[in-house]
Structure formats: structure tokens, C-alpha cells
Amino acid sequence: MRLYNSLSGTEEDFIPVKPNQISMYVCGPTVYNYIHIGNARPVVFFDVVKRYFTYLGYQVTYVSNITDVDDKIIEEAKKIHIDEKTLTETFTEAFKQDSLRLGSDLPDLMPKATNYIADMIFYINDLIEKGYAYHSGDTVYFRVQKIGSYGQLSKQVLENLNVGARIDVAQEKEAPFDFTLWKSTSEGISFDSPWGKGRPGWHTECAVMNHTIFNHKIDIHGGGSDLKFPHHENEVAQSCAHDNHELANFWMHVGRLNFGDTKMSKSLGNIILVKDLLDSYEYQSFRLLLLSHHYRQPINYTDDLMKQFDNEWQRIKRAMKQAFLDISVEKYQTIEMNEQALEQFRVHMDDDFNIANALSVIYDQLKAMNRSKEVKETARLYHTISLMLHLLGIKMDLMPLSEEQIDKYRAWQQARAEKRYTDADKIRMELVETGVL
Numbered sequence: 117m118r119l120y121n122s123l124s125g126t127e128e129d130f131i132p133v134k135p136n137q138i139s140m141y142v143c144g145p146t147v148y149n150y151i152h153i154g155n156a157r158p159v160v161f162f163d164v165v166k167r168y169f170t171y172l173g174y175q176v177t178y179v180s181n182i183t184d185v186d187d188k189i190i191e192e193a194k195k196i197h198i199d200e201k202t203l204t205e206t207f208t209e210a211f212k213q214d215s216l217r218l219g220s221d222l223p224d225l226m227p228k229a230t231n232y233i234a235d236m237i238f239y240i241n242d243l244i245e246k247g248y249a250y251h252s253g254d255t256v257y258f259r260v261q262k263i264g265s266y267g268q269l270s271k272q273v274l275e276n277l278n279v280g281a282r283i284d285v286a287q288e289k290e291a292p293f294d295f296t297l298w299k300s301t302s303e304g305i306s307f308d309s310p311w312g313k314g315r316p317g318w319h320t321e322c323a324v325m326n327h328t329i330f331n332h333k334i335d336i337h338g339g340g341s342d343l344k345f346p347h348h349e350n351e352v353a354q355s356c357a358h359d360n361h362e363l364a365n366f367w368m369h370v371g372r373l374n375f376g377d378t379k380m381s382k383s384l385g386n387i388i389l390v391k392d393l394l395d396s397y398e399y400q401s402f403r404l405l406l407l408s409h410h411y412r413q414p415i416n417y418t419d420d421l422m423k424q425f426d427n428e429w430q431r432i433k434r435a436m437k438q439a440f441l442d443i444s445v446e447k448y449q450t451i452e453m454n455e456q457a458l459e460q461f462r463v464h465m466d467d468d469f470n471i472a473n474a475l476s477v478i479y480d481q482l483k484a485m486n487r488s489k490e491v492k493e494t495a496r497l498y499h500t501i502s503l504m505l506h507l508l509g510i511k512m513d514l515m516p517l518s519e520e521q522i523d524k525y526r527a528w529q530q531a532r533a534e535k536r537y538t539d540a541d542k543i544r545m546e547l548v549e550t551g552v553l
């Protein structure tokens with residue numbers, strides 16, 4: 117398995133920290149509104165990562181956090197006149213529903229930041245004691261300059277950051293790029309700390325939840341590419357200071373999904389919510405769209421592109437349904453796989469999750485299945501394709517047929533063969549109504 121590592125900037129052989137186990141942490145949402153289709157990309161991609169590693173025999177622990185304390189949450193709660201807890205609970209639930217509707221399994225653990233405040237205070241205290249953080253004014257800052265390797269993930273040098281950073285005179289920072297670990301404030305939800313009532317910084321939330329949950333260097337830290345800087349860079353910095361390692365062996369970043377060639381944003385009014393998209397399209401169509409692009413490349417989403425992948429999915433579904441019918445009618449029950457095709461599929465998946473190429477193996481098998489005249493061959497290809505689609509989180513959801521349905525299907529075929537078209541049409545209608553066709 118070769119994986120591109122954002123930290124080293126190269127593809128590397130994947131070797132897990134602990135044999136046969138994989139620890140993976142992916143930055144989750146800040147829960148104050150519904151997620152849009154750009155937010156869905158990591159939700160789908162890292163679900164595939166877990167599915168595939170599990171298929172290879174690894175025991176995967178997939179953690180994705182819920183940020184339930186943040187300035188945006190406080191603002192939104194004020195705006196719509198509800199308390200922050202109600203707001204975050206509502207949208208945590210909405211996020212879970214959207215994830216499931218996207219065909220993704222929920223992560224093994226979805227820790228909420230507010231459940232780890234005591235750990236964060238402890239962690240920040242450690243950083244102060246080690247000289248990596250300082251309390252100034254109403255804020256605890258991280259002393260970035262103490263990390264010689266700072267900028268290694270986002271490939272930036274401190275001097276350049278220095279030029280770009282705006283210095284706010286109200287802040288009592290030692291350096292402009294020092295970031296907040298704890299902010300004292302009485303506004304909104306706040307917690308007691310040695311530095312007064314306040315809230316943790318976002319970068320500290322993820323670093324501490326990682327540290328507390330796994331307590332060792334993990335295998336994969338993932339998220340959207342827009343999180344690389346400053347969020348992930350600052351997670352790396354804290355972990356280097358606190359634990360002397362970069363938090364994760366592999367840093368994986370998923371490219372952005374743009375609306376056409378512009379960024380999807382609230383101010384431009386071009387946001388498509390996941391829940392709205394999935395009212396119009398089946399999740400499988402959208403998963404196909406996402407997974408047909410290399411995960412590190414951006415996607416320029418358009419309605420036409422969505423329709424194109426919806427057609428693609430309908431084609432796959434029809435072929436699979438027909439094969440399933442043929443197999444059911446013949447009562448063919450042996451489950452065999454095309455091992456050669458599976459091997460090809462794995463070669464592409466092992467090549468830094470080249471899912472687009474893995475999909476081409478599926479399309480080749482579909483073509484062969486459509487041409488197949490023998491039920492044994494049809495079944496072999498059907499089961500192979502089903503497994504590969506399953507690994508991409510694309511399910512067929514076909515119900516086993518009853519004897520009655522099989523008899524009816526045979527009667528339809530016979531009527532057609534005997535050119536009794538009125539009968540055939542009548543039976544066909546019944547088959548469509550009961551979902552057989």
C-alpha cells in the first residue's frame with residue numbers, strides 16, 4: 117500500500133504503528149448548521165478508507181470529532197435565539213443523519229470537544245510548563261518560534277508568515293503567528309480554568325482529543341485540504357511540543373469541491389446542502405461523482421456533472437438488477453469471485469486510493485456481465501462487482517425474490533417468447549409495481 121503523505125510531500129509505503137491495527141482521526145464538523153456537499157467529500161472518502169483497510173484485514177479505529185464550542189456556534193445561537201447546547205445537539209444529529217444518508221457508516225467514536233475540557237486544560241498547562249505556551253492578557257498563546265520544524269505540513273517558512281500576518285495591537289502576542297490555546301471570555305459557553313473562565317482554541321481541541329483517545333502517534337490524520345493551514349499545522353506543532361512527534365505518521369488531505377470553478381460559500385449563495393441534494397438524487401450517484409475524481413484533486417461540481425453520474429448509476433443499477441434476476445430465476449447459489457479482477461481492483465486502491473482506476477475495473481466487469489450468456493459467469497461477475505461496490509460504500513439493496521415473483525417473471529418471459537404482448541405487458545406492470553423490474 118502506497119499513500120501520499122502531506123507531511124513529507126511524497127508517496128510512502130504504508131506501515132501501521134501497531135501490526136494489523138489502524139488508528140485514524142479525521143477532523144469533523146463545527147455543528148451550527150447543515151453540511152453542504154463540499155463537507156460531504158471527506159465523510160465519503162474516509163469511510164471508503166476504513167472499508168478498504170477493514171477488507172484488507174486491519175482492525176481500524178476511526179475517530180472523527182464534533183466541534184461543539186466555537187465563536188460561530190455562539191453567534192448563530194444568539195441570532196436564532198436558542199441556547200448553544202440545543203443548537204449543537206440538533207446539528208450533531210443532523211450531521212449523523214446526513215452521513216448515513218450519504219451511505220457512510222458513522223465513525224467508531226465521535227468525541228465532542230466539550231467532553232474534553234479538563235484534558236485540554238491539563239495539556240495547555242503542560243505546554244506552559246515546558247515553555248511552549250504563555251499567558252498574556254486574556255489569552256494563552258502557543259510559542260510557534262520554539263518549533264523549529266513549524267511549517268513542515270503546509271510547506272511554509274515562518275519568515276513569510278510573519279510578513280503576511282496582521283498584528284492586532286490589542287493582542288499581547290510575542291509573535292504575530294502565535295495561536296490561541298485558551299481564550300478567556302464571559303460571552304457564550306465558557307469553562308473554569310486557571311486562566312479564568314473561557315474556551316479552548318479549535319487547534320487545541322483536536323490535538324488534545326487525539327492525545328487523550330489514542331495516547332500514541334496515530335497512523336492517519338485526515339481532513340479537507342483547507343484545514344492543512346493553520347489548523348493541522350498547529351496540531352502538529354502542539355504534538356511536537358507535548359509528545360515529541362508529529363501526531364500522525366500519515367497526513368491525508370481531501371481536495372475541495374467547488375461550485376463550478378468558484379468556491380462554495382454562504383456569501384456567494386451557491387451552497388447545496390447534502391440533505392437537499394439527496395432529496396433529488398440517490399446517494400450512490402453522488403458517491404460515484406465524488407469517487408470518480410482522485411481524492412487529492414479538486415472537483416468542480418455542476419448540475420450537469422451530477423446528472424451525468426446519476427445516469428451512470430442508473431446504468432449500473434439496471435445491469436445489476438437484471439443480473440440478480442437472472443441468478444434468482446435460475447436459483448444459482450454458488451458464490452464465486454473473479455479473483456483476477458479483484459486483484460486489479462486492489463492494485464489501484466493500493467496506489468494511494470486511486471479509486472477512479474478501481475472504478476474502471478468495475479465498468480469492465482459490468483460490460484462482461486452484460487455480455488454473459490451463462491448464469492454461472494453472470495453470478496461470478498455479479499458477486500465480484502457487488503463486493504467492489506460495497507468497498508466503495510455503494511450498496512445495491514436488492515431483496516431476495518419470492519417463489520411467486522420468480523414464477524411471475526418466468527410467465528412474463530414466456531409470454532414474450534410466445535409473442536402474447538398484451539399478456540406480457542400486463543405481467544410486466546405487476547413486476548414493476550412489486551419492484552422486481
Ligand SMILES: [Zn+2]
Pocket residue numbers: 142143144322347
Ligand atoms: Zn481538527
